[in-house]
Amino acid sequence: xxxxxxxxxxxxxxxxxxxxxxxxxxxxxxxxxxxxxxxxxxxxxxxxxxxxxxxxxxxxxxxxxxxxxxxxxxxxxxxxxxxxxxxxxxxxxxxxxxxxxxxxxxxxxxxxxxxxxxxxxxxxxxxxxxxxxxxxxxxxxxxxxxxxxxxxxxxxxxxxxxxxxxxxxxxxxxxxxxxxxxxx
Amino acid sequence: xxxxxxxxxxxxxxxxxxxxxxxxxxxxxxxxxxxxxxxxxxxxxxxxxxxxxxxxxxxxxxxxxxxxxxxxxxxxxxxxxxxxxxxxxxxxxxxxxxxxxxxxxxxxxxxxxxxxxxxxxxxxxxxxxxxxxxxxxxxxxxxxxxxxxxxxxxxxxxxxxxxxxxxxxxxxxxxxxxxxxxxx
DNA sequence: GTCTATAGGAAGATAGAC
DNA sequence: GTCTATCTTCCTATAGAC
Numbered sequence: 001x002x003x004x005x006x007x008x009x010x011x012x013x014x015x016x017x018x019x020x021x022x023x024x025x026x027x028x029x030x031x032x033x034x035x036x037x038x039x040x041x042x043x044x045x046x047x048x049x050x051x052x053x054x055x056x057x058x059x060x061x062x063x064x065x066x067x068x069x070x071x072x073x074x075x076x077x078x079x080x081x082x083x084x085x086x087x088x089x090x091x092x093x094x095x096x097x098x099x100x101x102x103x104x105x106x107x108x109x110x111x112x113x114x115x116x117x118x119x120x121x122x123x124x125x126x127x128x129x130x131x132x133x134x135x136x137x138x139x140x141x142x143x144x145x146x147x148x149x150x151x152x153x154x155x156x157x158x159x160x161x162x163x164x165x166x167x168x169x170x171x172x173x174x175x176x177x178x179x180x181x182x183x184x
Numbered sequence: 185x186x187x188x189x190x191x192x193x194x195x196x197x198x199x200x201x202x203x204x205x206x207x208x209x210x211x212x213x214x215x216x217x218x219x220x221x222x223x224x225x226x227x228x229x230x231x232x233x234x235x236x237x238x239x240x241x242x243x244x245x246x247x248x249x250x251x252x253x254x255x256x257x258x259x260x261x262x263x264x265x266x267x268x269x270x271x272x273x274x275x276x277x278x279x280x281x282x283x284x285x286x287x288x289x290x291x292x293x294x295x296x297x298x299x300x301x302x303x304x305x306x307x308x309x310x311x312x313x314x315x316x317x318x319x320x321x322x323x324x325x326x327x328x329x330x331x332x333x334x335x336x337x338x339x340x341x342x343x344x345x346x347x348x349x350x351x352x353x354x355x356x357x358x359x360x361x362x363x364x365x366x367x368x
Numbered sequence: 369g370t371c372t373a374t375a376g377g378a379a380g381a382t383a384g385a386c
Numbered sequence: 387g388t389c390t391a392t393c394t395t396c397c398t399a400t401a402g403a404c
Contacts, residue, residue, distance in 0.1 A: 008322065011333075011374090017201070018305075022262075024210075025294065025297075026208075026210045026211065027210065029396080029397065029398085030397080030399090031396085031397080032354035038372070039371090040370070040372080041397095041398080041399085042370070042371065042372080042373095042399085042400080042401095043369070043370050045398080045399065045400085046369065046370070047369090048399075050280075050399075051397095051398070051399095052297070052298070052299070053278060055297065055299050056297075056299035058299075059299045059300060060299065063299065063300060063302070063303060066303065066306055066377060067302070067306065069306075069310070070306040070309060070310070073309065073310070073313045074309070075191045076313070077317065078316055078317045078318070079363075080353060081313040081314075081317060082313065082314060082316050082357065082358070082361060082363045083284055083312035083363065084313075085310060085314045085357055086312050086314065086330065086354055086356055086357045086361070088355050089310060089314070089330070089331075089334055089357075090334055090338075090357065091350070091354045093334050093335050093338040093339075093348055094338050094346065094349065094353075095197035096207050096294065097338055097339055097351050100335050100338060100339055101217060101291065101339045102294075103291055103294050103295075103335075104291065104335055104336070104339055107287055107288065108285075109199075110209065110279065110287050111287075113209075113236070113239065114236070115236070115239050115241075115242075115244065115247070116243060118247070118251070119247060119304065120383075122250055122251065122254040123256060123260070124258070125257065126253070126254070126269060126273060127258045128398065129260070129265040129266065129268075129272070130265075130269045130270065132262055132265065132266050133261065133262045133265060134262070135205050136226055137342065137348075137352070138352050138356070139353050140336055140342065140343070141342060141344070141349070141353065142208075142356050143343070143354060144333070144334070144336055144337045145329075145330075145333035145334070145337055145356060145357075145360070146270065146333070147271070147336060148313050148331075148332045148333045148334075148335065148337065148356070149328075149329035149330070149332045149333040150273055150274055150277050150279050150332075150338025150362075151332065152288070152328055152329070152331060152333075153325055153328045153329055153332065153333025154274075154277040154281055154284060155277075155281055155284055155285045156198060156279050156289055156328055158321065158324065158325060159291055159321050159324070159329070160325070161319050162278065164321075165278065165325070166275070166278055167323065168275055168321070168322050168325050169274045169278075170270055170271055170274050172325060173270045173273075173274065173327050173329075174266070174267065175269055175359070175360065175362075176333075176356065176359065176360045177270070178359075179263075179266045179267065179270075191387090203370080213378080213379065213380085214379080214380065214381085215378085215379080215380095223387095223388070223389090224388065224389055224390080225381080226381085226382080226383095226387095226388070226389065226390080227387070227388050227389075228380065228398065229380085230388070231387090233382095234380075234381075235379095235380070243379085
């Protein structure tokens with residue numbers, strides 16, 4: 001036959017990974033995967049113990065790589081941890097883009113909701129403004145960083161009052177964008 | 185009676201908002217909301233035209249505020265847009281924390297999946313390493329910013345090759361953390 | 369190994385009693 | 387206005403034929 005068992009497994013994982021990254025885990029049904037692969041739901045469930053098992057097999061390498069980074073950093077004190085942490089984290093994210101997208105693309109999935117019409121376009125223009133309306137790729141990257149950074153900090157518990165948090169966030173975002181405040 | 189119509193509507197919105205922010209939109213059923221409010225699904229659907237209508241009413245103020253910022257920034261050229269963009273964005277996120285959480289907390293919902301066991305704890309330790317293992321709140325904020333920034337950039341289309349993107353990301357992340365590379 | 373058929377359940381939404 | 391009961395649809399997962 002054209003595809004052996006393990007080849008079929010890999011094909012299922014490949015399709016599932018792509019669909020999960022686009023429509024989210026919950027937003028993707030076995031039907032969707034089966035349709036794309038060109039087989040039945042039952043065939044999927046012969047090769048995997050369930051939808052969860054597919055996700056688990058998909059994410060395990062990335063989680064293991066994170067665990068390795070975790071161990072590596074545990075041995076480093078204070079300042080010496082910063083650079084390895086940054087490099088390790090960046091490498092991890094870039095290496096497992098697809099897997100990270102599975103986590104994060106529940107957001108674009110939500111952004112397709114009618115209630116959020118136009119938000120994507122406004123975000124693009126916001127990034128443009130944050131980048132100082134230049135075509136410089138590095139400014140664009142820095143602007144995207146701010147776009148991702150602020151919501152995470154804003155929705156996470158932080159040991160700061162609201163006014164203080166606002167001031168710190170604005171200052172550090174401007175710093176990231178190389179627009180440090182020089183006013184008195 | 186104890187609660188009038190509009191009071192009931194507000195209570196439904198309040199409960200829905202909280203549940204959406206914790207378990208995500210798709211992860212929260214009308215049953216869940218009704219149970220928490222202490223009424224039936226039918227009662228919910230008497231006051232709202234459906235689950236989507238609840239979400240829409242919940243997110244509309246935040247989307248409108250974003251639209252206002254969008255208009256305000258459209259009139260500003262180049263560099264002059266950066267600071268208002270940063271301040272406007274930070275204010276927006278902090279003012280609509282709950283709504284932003286509804287978008288972003290599809291992720292923590294996923295992080296509860298067995299395949300991702302331990303990832304939250306490892307993330308906490310990663311933030312600690314990124315912050316240089318200090319108790320300084322600003323360093324902690326900067327570390328959280330990097331944690332949020334890198335995945336967004338890594339999963340977004342950027343006009344850079346992989347090696348270049350890695351280099352830019354590492355450099356700017358270190359810059360955000362005040363650990364700029366001073367090596368030759 | 370892969371299929372069809374179906375069980376079994378949960379979701380959103382509706383109908384009609386009160 | 388709010389309820390119970392029900393409808394429809396979609397989901398995951400299983401059983402058994404081929």
